[in-house]
Amino acid sequence: MLLIPARWAGFRQPRCGWGTGGLPGITKETGEKGLRKVRRLPFIIYTWLVIVLGIWLLYYTFPQLNLDLGRELLIMVGFGVLAEWLAVSFPQGQLTGGFAVILSTYLIYGPVPAAWVNALATVLGQGVANRGNPLRTTLFNAAQYVPVVLGANFVYVLAGGEVARGLHWANGWPLTLFILAYYLFNQLFVYIYTLPVRGGYPLLQWPDALRWDGITYLLAVPVGLLMVLLYNHIGIYGTLLLFIPMLAVQFVLRFYVHLVLANRELRVLYEVAGKLGGNLNLKEIFDLLLRESRRVTGFHNGIIYLWSEEKQCYVVEAATGTHAGLFRGSVVQRGEGFLGRAALSGECHLVDDAREDERTLGDIGFTQLHRSLVVVPLVAETGVLGLLVLGDKRAGFFDDKHVQILTILGGQAAVAIANVHLKSLLDRAAITDGLTGLYNYRYFYHRCLGELERARRYDENVALVMVDINNFKQVNDHYGHSAGDAVLAAVAGVIRDQLRDGDLAARFGGDEFAVLLPRTGPAEAKHVADRLRLAVREYVFEAGERRILVYVTTATATFPGDAAGLDELFKVALKGLEQQ
Known part of the structure; x- marks a missing residue:
């Protein structure tokens, strides 16, 4: 199995994932203007350098291919194409068991045929079973395997390995180094390529792909070695006996990967649901x-x-x-x-x-x-x-x-x-009057107790202004109760518009309103009362096409000058209304 990024299924954007078959493509010129474009340029140059390098290496090594073995090599290419078609896809990549084909091809035919088989299988497999990759991505995916195979072969030879020996105990250590080198070189190509598009799916991290990639290697390496043994005893068609079970393993791996990702997504959703179920603002x-x-x-x-x-x-x-x-x-x-x-x-x-x-x-x-x-x-x-x-x-x-x-x-x-x-x-309905939108009397009284306690503690004044609509019964009798309700709501709106932040207004009774003015003395309270009376008089009240003239009477009382407690404060203010 090889580690490669793939395209994100269903869309025209690059994938940053893994699997045998290639790297994520940048579907169009995705560099930003100015500085962002400059930052993107090195990765675009890197992509084409790898493509050119891979094509040049294929051209350079072509004379070393034994075309007499063309039929067998095409069969190995077919195995690789099948692995690509049945790749295990996930949000940022894909996984396959194609390394079994690469390893067996390398041990049977040598490094150059392995590079050619790998490149051709990738081009054909991703060209037919394309997951949205542009041509540049497919070319990169194929080209990067050529230097990876040849680079791993260099490590193999440097360690004393001989390809001609095939499966031999003397090649055990060099072959192990070949597998490790192949894995590391492939990871390096992938890592560099995916830097510009990394982080699109934080639930899936690079270590996850490394771990899954390692699992496929553990499965693909023994299958590839057994394919070599069968080839030596039965021939090329004997290798098919083991590669088919390898494809079946991919189906099992598919369920495993999708289950892991689904579990992480469900965990996020479960945690969010649990937190949202709490008492959050x-x-x-x-x-x-x-x-x-x-x-x-x-x-x-x-x-x-x-x-x-x-x-x-x-x-x-x-x-x-x-x-x-x-x-x-x-x-x-x-x-x-x-x-x-x-x-x-x-x-x-x-x-x-x-x-x-x-x-x-x-x-x-x-x-x-x-x-x-x-x-x-x-x-x-x-x-x-x-x-x-x-x-x-x-x-x-x-x-x-x-x-x-x-x-x-x-x-x-x-x-x-x-x-x-x-x-x-x-909560609002529990403390407000449904008709006027002002506080109801119960909540207003509770707030007034708190304001008086605060004023007593800090030795401050508190003023109460009572507002009564004159002749309100005549409005109901002459224009109807709907017009009377409209007048009440309009008067409440006028009062609300005249108050400061921190002042409290409530509907006190049928046609009476109460206003509490913290940190306000007698003179200021009288000024506010006069302003309220003038604002209501100048307001245009309408009932259908008829205009209604509305007047109000006001009275004030202050703490602690007029009263020592809240009930007494209300009594003084209401008495002032009665006297007018």
Whole structure:
């Protein structure tokens, strides 16, 4: 088995994974403008240097091929193609048992035929069973095996091994070094190639691929040695008897790899579900969603937009990444731009390259800064509550696996956000008056006790202003109760607009309101009362097409000048209303 990256299934972006058959391709010129493009250039040059080196080595060694053995070599190529077709794919690569073919070819025919068989099998196998790799990737995958085989052969010869001896105890140590050298050289080629696109699937780390690669080597090496023994006793067709079981092992390995990845994904989802099931506030939910999303994708920048009833748009509630500060304060209007259309449709979107995708052309902001984008609407029963937007500067960074997991995470977060909103509404309903939106008397009285205690401790004044609507019964009798309710709500709105931060307003009775003014003396309280009375008088109240004139009466009382306790404070203020 060989370690190689493969294409991410179903999309046009590179894979950074492993398996016999090649390395991840950079589907298009993915270098960024300016400095980012300069940083990408060495890896592009490296890719083509390896391709040219592999082709040149094949050309240089062609005279050493024994074409009389062409039929047998083509059969070995066929074995390699089968291994490619049945490769074990996972989000960042693929695994095969092709090293059994390479090892047996090397011991039977020598290093040059092994290099040719390996290269041809890779080109044909990945050319037919292509997993989205561009031509450049397929060429690289094939070409890099040529110097790997010849380099491992150099170590073998240097250690005293003789290919002509085949399977012999004297070749035991050199053959072990050949296998180790092949493994290490292959890892080196892969590691360098995958540096620009590493980190797309943090649940799968490089040590995982090394371990799985080691498992396939442990299985492929004995099979390859036995294929050599069968060839010596039965011939070329005898090798098929052992290679077929090797292909069966790949199916078992496929289930193992997919089970491991599924288990890790489920663990993340389970942990998130457990945390979201707790008593989290919105900030904690947003931080958790971005943190767990990074565990899955390793993005550059992430934003969570949340719908604001007040502003009637989606506003940034959380952001993380190197440019998070640039996006705070930005908004998304429903139906406008790429993100706005995603919010309107409620559908997930995956963008491989924002510079070429029609959905993002002409957009500014987040979509302009990133090449790869994934947008996951946070959908609950009430609608699209927000958007999870992740971006990466590398083209083709996200894939379908990311979208699947992020969709589930987003769904869990949306339920938690909806629960927080519902709890907030219930809590609000318990302390407010349903008609006016002001505090109800019970909650207001409780808050007043606290304010008076604080004022007593710090020797401060507290003022109470009572507001009564004049002749309110006539409004109900003349215009109807619906008009009376509208007047109550409008008066409450006027009072709310006239207050400072920290002032408290409540509906005290049927047509009476109470306002508590912390750190306010008698003169200031009278000024506030006069301002409230004037604001209500100047407000235009309407009932259908008719205008209603509304006047209010106000009275004030202050602590500790007028009263030593809350009940007495209310009594003084209410008495002032009666006297007017």
